[in-house]
Amino acid sequence: MLSARNGGTFPLQRIKQVIDGRDAKANDPHGSREMPVWGDVYRTDDGQPQDLNVRNRIEYLLAYLQDIQRN
Template sequence: MIRIKVGGARLWQTGRCGDSNAGHVSAVAKEDVAMKTGLCALAITVMAGASFADNVEEGAALYLTHCATCHGIDMDGNGPMAGVLLIKPDNLLTLSQGNDGQFPLVRVIKRIDGRDPLVSHGSPMPVYGDFFEGVDVALKTPTGQPIMTSQPVVELVAFLQSVQQ
């Protein structure tokens, strides 16, 4: 006889070929598994939410430190350095509006991490590109394909997504 257990609950009790009890799952085992599955799903949701909230919070701090000088504290593109730049900084609150309601994830990532350079005042944007290097993290794009970038960029992107109007 083979017994398969998940977390102490016996799920299956199979016998020899032709055994009439083969494959039956007890009601207690079903309830135990349902409860554990629900708790695991809840824990994953809470952790993911906490992780996203942490990313947004970290991203806000990074934005104030590295981006607000050009894009402004209000994120409207009117920071104190905006007047001396050859190309006016974008209003970061309306990135989704300018892209048919879809946050331009890949374009934003590539602009921040330097893969899509923007020459403004004689140097590529971002000015702090080296800071944003680090351990790569994969983000899922709207097409389902992953894009690799660093954790600070993930945090900035989470913040930018959270403030879209």
């Protein structure tokens, strides 16, 4: 539905900012922006610098979300 609601184009940058926390809204209808318990998965160091690890995981998630869109 993300692409369909945006004229057939996946809003990659906007979704990335929502996922990484840069688009945090004070009145978020989904509640607190605190990372849930499984958030440790995004902070685990797999031998790469931690911030690169997080960026890679976000990129994989974005690619998945973009891939499952129906235009």
